[in-house]
Amino acid sequence: xxxxxxxxxxxxxxxxxxxxxxxxxxxxxxxxxxxxxxxxxxxxxxxxxxxxxxxxxxxxxxxxxxxxxxxxxxxxxxxxxxxxxxxxxxxxxxxxxxxxxxxxxxxxxxxxxxxxxxxxxxxxxxxxxxxxxxxxxxxxxxxxxxxxxxxxxxxxxxxxxxxxxxxxxxxxxxxxxxxxxxxxxxxxxxxxxxxxxxxxxxxxxxxxxxxxxxxxxxxxxxxxxxxxxxxxxxxxxxxxxxxxxxxxxxxxxxxxxxxxxxxxxxxxxxxxxxxxxxxxxxxxxxxxxxxxxxxxxxxxxxxxxxxxxxxxxxxxxxxx
Numbered sequence: 001x002x003x004x005x006x007x008x009x010x011x012x013x014x015x016x017x018x019x020x021x022x023x024x025x026x027x028x029x030x031x032x033x034x035x036x037x038x039x040x041x042x043x044x045x046x047x048x049x050x051x052x053x054x055x056x057x058x059x060x061x062x063x064x065x066x067x068x069x070x071x072x073x074x075x076x077x078x079x080x081x082x083x084x085x086x087x088x089x090x091x092x093x094x095x096x097x098x099x100x101x102x103x104x105x106x107x108x109x110x111x112x113x114x115x116x117x118x119x120x121x122x123x124x125x126x127x128x129x130x131x132x133x134x135x136x137x138x139x140x141x142x143x144x145x146x147x148x149x150x151x152x153x154x155x156x157x158x159x160x161x162x163x164x165x166x167x168x169x170x171x172x173x174x175x176x177x178x179x180x181x182x183x184x185x186x187x188x189x190x191x192x193x194x195x196x197x198x199x200x201x202x203x204x205x206x207x208x209x210x211x212x213x214x215x216x217x218x219x220x221x222x223x224x225x226x227x228x229x230x231x232x233x234x235x236x237x238x239x240x241x242x243x244x245x246x247x248x249x250x251x252x253x254x255x256x257x258x259x260x261x262x263x264x265x266x267x268x269x270x271x272x273x274x275x276x277x278x279x280x281x282x283x284x285x286x287x288x289x290x291x292x293x294x295x296x297x298x299x300x301x302x303x304x305x306x307x308x309x310x311x312x313x314x315x316x317x318x319x320x
Contacts, residue, residue: 020054021083023047024062028080032070108135108294109156111142113214114238115178115258116160116281120305124160127301132294143237144213151286157295158285160302162256163214165284175299176306178257178279180218182271183246191269198228198273205233205251207242215239218277219254226275243268281306 016024026036033051037044055062062076072080108128112121117139125137142150142159150156152167159165164172182201184190190200208230209216223230233251236242240262242253247267256279260270283302285291291299 016054016057020050020057021086023050024054024076024079025083025087027051027063027070028072028076028083106135106292106294107138108292108298109138109140110158110160110298111140111147111150111156112160113147113162114141114143114240115256115262116162117141118240119258119261120309121160124298124301124305127305128294128298131297135294147284151284154286154289157289157292158283158298161282161284162258162279164280164282169287170284171287172282172284174280175283175303176281176309178281178309179276180215180222180254180273180279181257181260181276182273183243183253183255183260184269184271185246185249185252186267186269188252188269190271193271195272195274197275198223198226201252202228206231207234207236207245207251207253208232209237209242210235213237215254215256215279218279222254222273222275222277 023036023040026039027033027047030036030039033047034044037047040047051062058075060075061073062079064071064073110121110125111117121139125139129135129137138156140150140156142161144161144163147159147161147163147165148167148170151159151165151170161172162178164174166172182190182196190196193200208219211217211220220230234242234245236245236253239253239255239259242255243259243264245251246253247265254277255270257270258279283299285295
C-alpha cells in the first residue's frame with residue numbers, strides 16, 4: 001500500500017520571496033510607498049501592486065490605508081522585527097562575499113625556485129597585490145627536494161619552478177622559458193662580446209651544477225650537442241652562489257637568464273650563447289585544492305609576465 005505524502009509545511013506555502021522581503025523592508029523604513037519606490041528604483045504603482053500581492057499571499061493586512069496614510073498593522077510590526085534579522089543576515093553575507101572576493105582572511109602561499117624567486121616572482125606578486133591589496137602573501141624559496149612535499153602536503157598554493165613537480169596529486173604546466181647565459185668577471189677577455197660559444201670558454205674554471213639537477217642537465221646537453229667536454233672546477237647548488245664565485249675571480253659560470261636579471265655588482269657580465277640551452281618554467285598546484293579567484297589571477301599574471309620577457313635578438317652575423 002503506497003505511503004501518503006506528508007502534508008506541506010504551512011510556512012512553505014506562504015513563504016515570501018527575497019524581493020518581497022526587500023520591498024516590505026523598504027516601505028517600513030521609509031514609511032511611504034513613494035519613498036520605498038525611490039530607494040528600490042521602481043515605480044510607485046508597481047510597488048503598491050506588489051504589496052497587495054504580499055498581503056494576499058500572507059492572508060493578513062500589512063498596512064492600514066486611511067486618508068492617504070500608510071500605517072503598519074501590528075502583524076506588520078511583528079513581521080518587521082523578524083525581517084530585520086533577515087536583513088542583518090544579508091548584510092553579513094554581503095560583507096563576507098566582499099572579503100572573499102578581495103582575498104581577505106586568507107593567506108596566498110607561493111613558492112619558487114631561487115632564480116625565479118629572486119627575479120620574476122616579486123614582479124608577479126606585486127601585480128597580484130595591486131589587484132588584491134588586502135591579500136596576505138606567504139612566499140618561500142624552494143629547493144628541488146622541497147617542492148614536491150610543499151605542494152603534495154598542501155603547504156602552499158602554487159610553485160614556480162624550473163622543473164616539473166612529479167607527483168600524482170600535482171599539476172605542473174609549462175608556462176614559459178628562460179635560457180642559459182655565461183657569467184664572466186667584468187675584466188674577462190670575453191666581457192665585451194655580445195655572444196659566445198662553449199668553445200670560447202674551454203680551459204676556463206667552470207662553476208657549475210651536479211648533472212642530476214635541472215641546471216646541470218641542461219648544461220650537460222649543451223656540451224653534448226656541440227661535442228665539447230665539460231670540466232667542472234667548482235660544484236654549486238644555487239646559481240646565485242655561482243655568480244658570487246665569478247665576482248670573486250673563481251672563473252666563469254653557466255647560469256640561467258633569470259639569475260642574470262637580478263641586481264649584481266659591476267664586477268660581473270652576462271653573455272648570451274650563440275646556441276643557448278632552454279630553461280623551462282613550470283607553474284604547479286595541488287589538484288586536491290580548488291583554485292580561488294586569487295589563484296586564477298596569479299596564474300594569468302605569471303603567464304603574461306613570462307611571455308613579455310625580452311628575448312635576445314637573432315644573430316645577424318657569425319661570431320668571430
